[in-house]
Amino acid sequence: MPGDNNIVDLQKIKAEAERATANELAIPLPVLKITSLFKSTALTCFKQMFEDADDVLFARADKAETNSEQIVYFDAMRDLRLYQKNIEVAFLQSVGSAIRGIRQTKSSAKAGFPVLADDLSLVGLDDMESRVAIEAMITKINDRAASSIEHLQIRIQTLFPNIEITRRMLPFGPFSLCYAFSDALSELDMDIRARLIIFKLFDRFFTEQLVVFYQKANQLLTKLGILPEMVSGKPVTRRTQADYSEAPGERQSDNILSSSGKEVESGFGSAWDAKAVGQNPHAYGSAGSGINFSLLQQALRRRSASSQDDAKALAGDYPVSAGQASLSVDELVRAVSAIQGEFYQDADEGVPAIKGNGSVIADVLKLVRQRIAEAGRDRPINQRDADVASLVGLLFNFVLEDDHLPTQMKQVISTWQIPFLKLALQDASFFDRESHPARHLLNQVSKAVIGWQPKEKGRDFLLEKIEKFTRQMVLDKNLNPQLFADLNQxxxxFLDAERRRSSLIAQRLKDAEEGRVKSDLAKKKVERTIQRSLAGKRLPEELVEAIEKGWSKKMVVAWLQGGEQSAEWQSLSRFIEELVWSVDPDETGVEARGKLLQMMPRLLRDWREGLTDISYDMTEIDKSLAMMETCHKQSLRRIEKTQWERLDSEKPGLPGLGFESQEKRHSTDKAAIAALPVSGLDDKVAEKGSPKESENQSVPAAQAKAVIVKSDLETIWEQRVDQLRIGSWFEFLPKGGEKQRFKLAAAIKLNGRHVFVNRNGVKLAEFEKDELIAELASGRLMPLDDGQIFDRALESIISGLRH
Structure with missing residues (x-):
């Protein structure tokens, strides 16, 4: 048709525009496709979120107890309505910048590193609460979509082969998205109470949709031919970029056990592993133990072959099938449920408690076998189920023998043996899947209770939570596996909320400790500066007291605010030197008289203004000013006297020039000066000056000598203390006292002081660096291993079965 030339193919133009944009920005076309998918997802989520935000904020305002609180929520409602589009645009622009920034990021760039504890002193409490909320959202999304995020990261990595894309650099990753939203929201002057509500809404509307987005993004990349062989549903062992070339089977379990076993034995692995600080504390499982059910079975088989008695102990002394028909998993689980009541007894407040101590798995299966025989159905337990039962028994043996767990908590956890046995029998991935909710639940609980101590009064929310879980597990005889996922969530x-609360308390404590240390350093610096200025000088007591009690405070504030290099500190220090010189000048020439006359009005003015600024007593200010004026007059007379005496010595024997009367006048001045009350401190300062100087001169030599004689053991302990991880738990046995458990809350770099708190953030102890080294070396202070107990148990099982 003649008109065909006028037909425009819009799809073709759109595709050409996308290719042009991709070429211009050097961004692969698949990434732009994902970006388009994400933009659609984000705008849908924002629409729902802002609609719900109106209702939520209005409800909060309606329930507000004060007018100011009500205004906070109404202002937030108004700002969100006005700036909704701005937030959306800023958020999407931030994501776009992250995508474009990939090309600009070198593989060695350290982008997105977490804020260290030592840097948090610069962060306000509002910012800290926001950051804690953001990190909680990141953790939640990572937990919900761990496998999909990792597959997306690997696929995008293949599109940028020369650039290492870490999890935090991933433009569509939880870290980038959550902080992009925080940055977009930061443009609004919003109260922290309203801001936290908005974060919660973002979490509610974005988390689930992001899980879906990650799945769709992987499907889209698969269709485009990006690693189609990678199955999205299969869990992936978490590795760094350096590990991508390493095949799963290349890591030898023997090597893993040889290294990790030492850490478990010494108990130092968790507290001193500085590199592990960056790992996600909420992530399921460890970074990869390399232990699976097949490996555990092989260890069981080897041990069984070497010792029949040991094999019977491990298997609970019950028959294992050898080819004949055996119990099915469902039959075995039902049989365990039927007899589990005989192993429980009701404890306080209806919380089930296990009968006896230690593992009961062997006794449970022995009774199951007995009941089956009594029913006339002599069907054995198959080998796989026997191995599962043996491993669950060994697992809880390790947990219940762990000295790091409180005794009362171990008694509660021991009731989980039968529920975990039934779950492990039903779920074949229990020992293989590091992200298994039941494994993560056990890891979380064991880590949370390390610092737990019974409360004498008041509610114990952690204990109540664990007892509640126990009731749910035991009473649910059918034991739906979803229960463990719900309990884990x-x-x-619960722990996230507790962690946020304790982090805020610990941060306030750290700020207070650092403030106290800085204040002490400032006071010592001011004291040394004043002593140096007063050394060898004679000043009236009134002036010395005003300097030490008044002017010193102004100098402390100046040092705290700007340090020694600040103009304010230099000015105040120079003022002291000038004041001391004006009262007791060491110059007597004509220039000295002019210098003093020029200096006097300024000194009096600055003295009054400076002491008034710090609210010093006005009566004392007036007294010191009067004394200063008197001293200045005497200093002038002293200078004049010296000048006249010099003239006398240069022109002897000339009569009638009045030198005699002038000399008499100066004698009178000298007597008046001698009669003035003089502080005895200046003599002490002068006496102390020389020894201090000689002592300071000898310090470097002594320190050099100490370095030479320092033993290798002392050096090792000092390095270990420097590597202590904030949040590490310790057990302390003071001389003649009771055991205490506390965690490291702060390490003050200014003076080496280490502050320890309990689970609630209350300070229990503090040690200087030398004291801490001594306590650790003596064994009175012991680090507790708060690593993943499930993985440590598996490693211990393998190690025990191999030796």
Whole structure:
């Protein structure tokens, strides 16, 4: 048709525009496709979020107890309505910048590193609460979509082969998205109470949709031919970029056990592993233990072959099938449920408690076998189920023998043996899948209770939570595996809230300690400066007292605010030197008289203004000013007297020039000066000056000598203390006291002081660096291993079965 030339193919133009944009920005076309998918997802989530935000904020305002609180929520409602589009645009622009920034990021760039504890002193409490909320959202999304995020990261990595894309650099990753939203929201002057509500809404509307987005993004990249062989549903062992070339089977379990076993034995692995600080504390499982059910079975088989008695102990002394028909998993689980009541007894407040001590798995299966025989169905337990039962028994043996767990908590956890046995029998991935909710639940609880101590009064929310879980597990005889996922999620939320609360308390404590240390350093610096200025000088007591009690405070503030290099500190220090010189000048020439006359009005003015600024007593200010004026007059007379005496010596024997009367006048001045009350401190300062100087001169030599004689053991302990991880738990046995458990809350770099708190953030102890080294070396202070107990148990099982 003649008109065909006028037909425009819009799809073709759109595709050409996308290719042009991709070429211009050097961004692969698949990434732009994902970006388009993400933009659609984000705008849908924002629309729902802002609609709900109106209702939520209005409800909060309606329930507000004060007018100011009500205004906070109404202002937030108004700002969100006005700036909704701005937030959306800023958020999407931030994501776009992250995508474009990939090309600008070198593989060695350290982008997105977490804020260290030592840097948090610069962060305000509002910012800290926001950061804690953001990190909680990041953790939640990572937990919900761990496998999909990792597959997306690997696929995008293949599109940028020369650039290492870490999890935090991933433009569509939880870290980038959550902080992009925080940055977009930061443009609004919003109260922290309203801001936290908005974060919660972002979490509610974005988390689940992001899980879906990650799945769709992987599907889209698969269709485009990006690693189609990678299955999205299969869990992936978490590795760094350096590990991508390493095949899963290349890591030898023997090597893993040889290294990790030492850490478990010494107990130092968790507290001193500085590199592990960056790992996600909420992530399921460890970074990869390399232990699976097949490896555990092989260890069981080897041990069984070497010792029949040991094999019977491990298997609970019950028959294992050898080819004949055996119990199915469902039959075995039902049989365990039927007899589990005989192993429980009701404790306080209806919380089930296990009968006896230690593992009961062998006794449970022995009774199951007995009941089956009594029913006339002599069917054995198959080998796989026997191995599962043996491993669950060994797992809880390790947990219940762990000295790091409180005895009362171990008694509660021991009731989980039968529920975990039934779950492990039903779920074949229990020992293989590091992200298994039941494994993560056990890890979380064991880590949370390390610092737990019974409360004498008041509610113990952690104990109540664990007892609640126990009731749910035991009473649910059918034991839906989803129960463990629900309990794990509830425990994560509980610990996140507790962690935020204790972090804020610990941060306030750290700020207070650092403030106290800085204040002490400032006072010592001011004291040394004043002593140096007063050394060898004679000043009236009134002036010395005003300097030490008044002017010193102004100098302390100046040092704290700007340090020694600040103009304010230099000015105040120079003022002291000038004041001392004006009262007791060491110059007597004509220039000295002019210098003093020029200096006097300024000194009096600055003295009054400076002491008034710090609210010094006005009566004392007036007294010191009067004394200063008197001293200045005497200093002038002293200078004049010296000048006249010099003239006398240069022109002897000339009569009638009045030198005699002038000399008499100066004699009178000298007597008046001698009669003035003079502080005895200046003599002490002068006496102390020389020894201090000689002592300071000898310090470097002594320190050099100490370095030479320092033993290798002392050096090792000092390095270990420097590597202590904030949040590490310790057990302390003071001389003649009771055991205490506390965690490291702060390490003050200014003076080497280490502050320890309990689970609630209350300070229990503090040690200087030398004291801490001594306590650790003596064994009175012992680090507790708060690593993943499930993985440590598996490693211990393998190690025990091999030796």
């Amino acid at each position: 509830e425990m994560s939320a």
